[in-house]
Amino acid sequence: MIVAERKPFDEIKTMLAGCRKVFILGCDTCVSVCMAGGKKEVGLLASQLRMSFKKDGKDIQIDEDTVERQCNREYMELVLNKLQDYELVVSMACGAGVQLLADLSEPLQILPGVNTRFIGMTPKDGTWEERCRACGDCVLGETGGICPVTVCAKGILNGPCGGTDHGKCEVDPEKDCAWTLIYRRLEKMGKLDNIRKDFPPRNHRVQSHPAKQVHEVYKGE
Amino acid sequence: MAVSFKDALQSGDFIVTAEVGPPKGTDIAEMKAHISLLKDKVHGINMTDNQSSVMRLSSLVGCHIIKEMGGVPILQMTGRDRNRMALQSDLLSASVLGIDTVLCLTGDHIGLGDHKEAKPVHDLESLQILKAIRTLESGMDIGGNPLKGAPKFCAGAVVTPEADPIEPQLMKFEKKVRAGAEFFQTQAVYDLEVFKRFMDYAGRFDVKILAGIVLLTSARMATYMNQHVAGISVPDSLIAEMAGAPKGGALQKGIEIAGRMIRQIKEEGIAHGVHIMAIGKETAVPDILQAANL
Numbered sequence: 251m252i253v254a255e256r257k258p259f260d261e262i263k264t265m266l267a268g269c270r271k272v273f274i275l276g277c278d279t280c281v282s283v284c285m286a287g288g289k290k291e292v293g294l295l296a297s298q299l300r301m302s303f304k305k306d307g308k309d310i311q312i313d314e315d316t317v318e319r320q321c322n323r324e325y326m327e328l329v330l331n332k333l334q335d336y337e338l339v340v341s342m343a344c345g346a347g348v349q350l351l352a353d354l355s356e357p358l359q360i361l362p363g364v365n366t367r368f369i370g371m372t373p374k375d376g377t378w379e380e381r382c383r384a385c386g387d388c389v390l391g392e393t394g395g396i397c398p399v400t401v402c403a404k405g406i407l408n409g410p411c412g413g414t415d416h417g418k419c420e421v422d423p424e425k426d427c428a429w430t431l432i433y434r435r436l437e438k439m440g441k442l443d444n445i446r447k448d449f450p451p452r453n454h455r456v457q458s459h460p461a462k463q464v465h466e467v468y469k470g471e
Numbered sequence: 472m473a474v475s476f477k478d479a480l481q482s483g484d485f486i487v488t489a490e491v492g493p494p495k496g497t498d499i500a501e502m503k504a505h506i507s508l509l510k511d512k513v514h515g516i517n518m519t520d521n522q523s524s525v526m527r528l529s530s531l532v533g534c535h536i537i538k539e540m541g542g543v544p545i546l547q548m549t550g551r552d553r554n555r556m557a558l559q560s561d562l563l564s565a566s567v568l569g570i571d572t573v574l575c576l577t578g579d580h581i582g583l584g585d586h587k588e589a590k591p592v593h594d595l596e597s598l599q600i601l602k603a604i605r606t607l608e609s610g611m612d613i614g615g616n617p618l619k620g621a622p623k624f625c626a627g628a629v630v631t632p633e634a635d636p637i638e639p640q641l642m643k644f645e646k647k648v649r650a651g652a653e654f655f656q657t658q659a660v661y662d663l664e665v666f667k668r669f670m671d672y673a674g675r676f677d678v679k680i681l682a683g684i685v686l687l688t689s690a691r692m693a694t695y696m697n698q699h700v701a702g703i704s705v706p707d708s709l710i711a712e713m714a715g716a717p718k719g720g721a722l723q724k725g726i727e728i729a730g731r732m733i734r735q736i737k738e739e740g741i742a743h744g745v746h747i748m749a750i751g752k753e754t755a756v757p758d759i760l761q762a763a764n765l
Contacts, residue, residue, distance in 0.1 A: 403580055404551075404577060404578075405593055408597075409639055410643065411596070412576075412701060412702060414701060415634075415635070420579065420583065421580045421583070433638060433642070437638075448649075451555060452594075
């Protein structure tokens with residue numbers, strides 16, 4: 251899933267300065283799971299903003315709603331009409347959601363309410379860890395299900411750098427060295443030969459930006 | 472000692488290399504003084520590449536100056552700040568300038584240096600830089616395009632003999648050997664018994680190993696390295712020896728220890744040579760060599 255974190259309250263409040271009618275639109279998919287921009291967080295932010303502006307003696311109307319998935323056109327069409335009367339909309343979705351909303355609601359001003367951070371998983375409640383760089387050329391089958399491109403701070407493919415120490419990373423002694431983890435897991439699997447070969451430099455062409463993908467069935471449409 | 476580094480490696484002599492860091496700025500007076508001090512006493516001088524991720528004068532220009540001054544440069548090259556195009560371009564440039572020895576490194580992480588917000592590149596890691604060198608020598612770049620004139624290099628790499636765990640380190644060492652590394656300069660070694668065990672293994676390969684010697688300047692520095700520098704383990708006995716040095720005599724004690732270790736490595740034939748890193752105390756290198764009877 252996409253992991254995001256809400257922008258600081260003061261930053262959001264500053265973005266809204268001078269506005270009279272604002273809409274906050276949440277997304278109930280990834281950013282809801284990581285407690286940044288789902289229904290609950292939208293409600294909380296809207297209440298905080300109302301209270302804060304009221305305290306400042308400012309008259310501002312703040313309305314809210316949350317859609318199932320802001321990065322999907324079908325879901326977005328259900329709310330677009332509702333947004334037309336507002337000066338601006340704060341989208342609590344990831345960067346992809348913010349952009350689809352901006353495309354569909356042009357020329358409405360759309361502001362991001364979260365910072366989109368990474369593709370991650372949830373090792374335990376309330377914690378998210380980056381585990382995929384979307385590099386477009388997956389090597390997990392060879393590295394024991396541990397991604398060197400993501401988990402190694404340098405993203406190197408041929409074994410540890412000289413900065414690893416007692417299984418930890420030179421960048422942060424709290425972080426595990428990806429290559430020690432990979433080595434140990436493959437050792438248990440009896441598959442160390444997987445990484446004894448040389449991995450060539452990564453092909454960055456498969457990750458050219460902006461990437462686009464069209465399913466076979468939809469090609470030619 | 473202006474013999475090419477490759478010739479020096481093949482001569483069978485006990486090899487000594489030292490390290491000079493380029494300045495942060497355009498004042499090269501101190502760097503030149505260090506080169507001048509070392510160039511006739513060692514077989515090669517490493518010029519560091521934005522060492523510790525701190526932005527400085529380029530290692531390529533530093534090597535050019537070593538060459539101009541009649542020394543033998545070893546170009547350190549990391550993959551942290553340049554992508555494969557810039558690295559290959561610099562390798563061709565080095566060759567044209569007569570710089571023919573390269574040490575291939577992955578590079579410290581950018582977050583450890585003085586431009587923490589910069590974008591780390593890491594398009595090629597140490598092994599892949601080594602392989603790029605061998606490809607360029609074949610007359611092709613790593614994109615498969617023909618070159619008009621191919622370079623020829625003596626290529627080396629690094630290894631950490633006291634890494635814990637050691638197995639992943641040795642796996643990478645073997646990859647570097649297979650990729651054609653001709654010499655290795657090791658991370659600092661202090662426990663020669665541990666280093667001998669590494670050499671029992673590494674001695675099986677047809678490469679020259681230069682043991683890393685980092686000059687100890689105080690007991691505090693030794694303790695600090697044990698706690699903060701990966702792959703370095705200074706034994707308690709050496710820390711005690713440093714702590715026991717008379718007031719103002721710690722540097723002298725460090726020189727004595729480094730000289731003693733080099734002497735032992737040479738006399739017992741433990742390694743093919745040494746790589747002396749006198750970080751910030753380059754002027755002490757001649758004293759270390761004297762203490763080592765070299």
